[in-house]
Amino acid sequence: MKSGGLWQRLDRFGRNLVPLAVTLALVILGAVPLPVAGYASVVPLFSLCAVFFWAIYRPHLLPPWLVFCIGLTQDALAGTPFGLNAIMLLLVYGMVANQRRFFLGKPFTLVWWGFMLITLIAIVVAWLLASIAFGVIIRPGPATFQFLLTLALYPLAALLLSGAQRLLPQPA
Amino acid sequence: MASKIQKPGVMAKLATFRGLAQRFAFVSLFLLAFALMMLGKAENVVVERARAGIADIAAPILDALSRPVATVSDFITQTGEMMHLREENMRLREENGRLRAWHGVATHLAAENEALRNLLNYVPPARGGFISARVVGDGGGPFVRSALINSGARDGVAKGLAALNEEGLVGRVTDVGQRSARILLLTDFNSKIPVMLETSRDRAILAGDNSAQPQLSFLPPNSRPKAGERVVTSGHGGLLPAGLPVGVVLGMRDGQMRVQPFVNWDRLEYIRIVDFGPIPAPEASAADAPVIIERPALKPAPQVVAPVAPSAVASSTGDVADSEDEDGVPPPAETLPSLPPTSGGPRQ
Numbered sequence: 001m002k003s004g005g006l007w008q009r010l011d012r013f014g015r016n017l018v019p020l021a022v023t024l025a026l027v028i029l030g031a032v033p034l035p036v037a038g039y040a041s042v043v044p045l046f047s048l049c050a051v052f053f054w055a056i057y058r059p060h061l062l063p064p065w066l067v068f069c070i071g072l073t074q075d076a077l078a079g080t081p082f083g084l085n086a087i088m089l090l091l092v093y094g095m096v097a098n099q100r101r102f103f104l105g106k107p108f109t110l111v112w113w114g115f116m117l118i119t120l121i122a123i124v125v126a127w128l129l130a131s132i133a134f135g136v137i138i139r140p141g142p143a144t145f146q147f148l149l150t151l152a153l154y155p156l157a158a159l160l161l162s163g164a165q166r167l168l169p170q171p172a
Numbered sequence: 173m174a175s176k177i178q179k180p181g182v183m184a185k186l187a188t189f190r191g192l193a194q195r196f197a198f199v200s201l202f203l204l205a206f207a208l209m210m211l212g213k214a215e216n217v218v219v220e221r222a223r224a225g226i227a228d229i230a231a232p233i234l235d236a237l238s239r240p241v242a243t244v245s246d247f248i249t250q251t252g253e254m255m256h257l258r259e260e261n262m263r264l265r266e267e268n269g270r271l272r273a274w275h276g277v278a279t280h281l282a283a284e285n286e287a288l289r290n291l292l293n294y295v296p297p298a299r300g301g302f303i304s305a306r307v308v309g310d311g312g313g314p315f316v317r318s319a320l321i322n323s324g325a326r327d328g329v330a331k332g333l334a335a336l337n338e339e340g341l342v343g344r345v346t347d348v349g350q351r352s353a354r355i356l357l358l359t360d361f362n363s364k365i366p367v368m369l370e371t372s373r374d375r376a377i378l379a380g381d382n383s384a385q386p387q388l389s390f391l392p393p394n395s396r397p398k399a400g401e402r403v404v405t406s407g408h409g410g411l412l413p414a415g416l417p418v419g420v421v422l423g424m425r426d427g428q429m430r431v432q433p434f435v436n437w438d439r440l441e442y443i444r445i446v447d448f449g450p451i452p453a454p455e456a457s458a459a460d461a462p463v464i465i466e467r468p469a470l471k472p473a474p475q476v477v478a479p480v481a482p483s484a485v486a487s488s489t490g491d492v493a494d495s496e497d498e499d500g501v502p503p504p505a506e507t508l509p510s511l512p513p514t515s516g517g518p519r520q
Contacts, residue, residue: 028230031309031320032237035245037438040310041317041382064194068201072208076226077234077309079318079347079354082219083208090202130315133213134361139382142314 015168019061022164023050023070026157031077041142044150047074048122049157051089052115055096056103057165067093081133088126092118108158115154123147224349227320231352234308235322242441303327303445308352310440317360317382318343321443324351329445332411336444340417340434341365341405345445355443358418358433359386366408367418367431369401375408378418378431387428388421399423403431413448 026046033040047070054062071086078085095118096103103111127143212219253260288294305327309320323329325348335342335355343363347354356363363380367388374395376388388397401421407414419433 028233028237031230031234032241033307033310033319033440034241035439035441039438040312041314043313045313064198064201068205071205072222073226073230076223077230077320078312079316079320079356080313081209081315082212082223083205084315086205086208087202090198090205094198127314129209133209134315136361136381138315138361142382146314 012169016061018164018167019050019054019058020066020070022161023047023054023062024073026050027070027074027077030074038142042145042149044146044153045119045123046150046153046157047071047085048089048092048119048150049115049154050161051092052096052118053158053161055093056100056111058168059093059097059100061168062093064090064093081130084126084129084133087129088122091125092122095121108155111158112151112154116151119147119150123150220347224324224347224352227347227352227354228324228349231308231320231322231324231349234320235306238306238308245439301328301447303329303447305329305353305443305445307440307443315382317357317363317380317437318346319355319357319440319443321353321355321445322351323445324349324353326350328447329353330447334405334412334416334446334448336416336446337435337440337442339436340419341412342435342440342443344411353445357437359384359437365412365418366406367403368406368414369395369397369421370404371401372397375406378403384437385422385425385430385432387430391429397421397429 026049030043030046051062051067051070067089068086071084071089072082074080074085074089075082099114103114123143123146127138127140131138208219212223303323305321305323307319308322310318312318319342321329321335329345329348331345331348333345335345341358343355343357343360344365345353346356357380358365358378359380359382361380361382363378363386365378366375367378368375372395374392374397376391376395378386379389380386388403391397399421403418403421405412405414405416405418417434419431419435422430422432424430
């Protein structure tokens, strides 16, 4: 399978970049200001949805170091302590990688349930880390709302991500 | 290939080794992220450059993406405004009448101020330039309140400059890239701004707590701020010039004296970064002009952007005003048309 012309290899290379490109696009979309009251403080974690999805279905196309870079990008755009989102996304990636067999080929509601648990842990850890970094107890209200919003939007994100997944070559 | 099949033991060892290496790499990345967080907290230059660099790359993309969003939002707002055109017109006529009276007062006070400054040989501080920028990113999430703008060092934006919009003080510049910069909003946890109450001249620190209404801390013990009193920057600490409009006192909420900022945080679109030039340290000004410090009502605050409460000025300069006015004397402070608290206040 390794053979093929230059174009074929380029095509394959381009398609393999899809998970990274889609995740980065979601990071950038999450930073676009919307004139909705209070949106900036509860903006859903689209990037977390994407990392969760690719960690289950195509982990080799989104290795941990790329997840790390995506997290840093999000930190730079959102103004959060540099490294906070990287830790959060790596945590999600690590938890999913451990339970990958559990998620593969399961009905969507079950995956959604798993997403809820993993996102909950990730947001609580991020909340704790941010509270320690700032030396104050941050009001948990916005973080809770962000969790609920992310959870509610996961089906939509999953729909988009499975569309992107169809562009990918079948795993060997 | 063939040799590997012949030695399955080597394959297994290789797989174990790979697994271990992957785990090690994963843990290292975790630790690296932690280390970056610590370095970022210590304001490490490399970390600051890295985040500014990433923001620089993304800023043009965000700029392009945020424009259609702003257009659609403007269209919706304008459609809503069309429906209330008549009432708006009535309100503006009424306000225009009041403002005309105020214009007379302001012209008179400006002339009087000029005359007094000449008497004192007062050297006005240099007027600063400003840079207009668009907010291109603000998805800070639940932990921070900040905004990314599409101007940076190449446009003259520098760390620590004041960020204003047409309503009032927005915050301060904290990170600067080549073509992007980050504004720490005054509602953020890390924002501490020296302010004063405009009528009582009491000093305090406006401390953000990530809620929409920051709190006043370090108020003098005998200070009783009234709800609706204007809050402006005091210029202490040398970070911001004095007199920039910040907000109005809301009153005690959950045991904290809260301030409602003038800025509408949900529609932060254009921002002015204002460079007021070097701001004199408060120690130096105190040593140069001790008399001025003793009489706070006369203190010539540099660049008073917000109009000073007329009663305070009138009471302190009353006798001079009497001797200077020939005709066209504006009404005394007591009979001035009162500005409704909402006219300069936050949008409802």
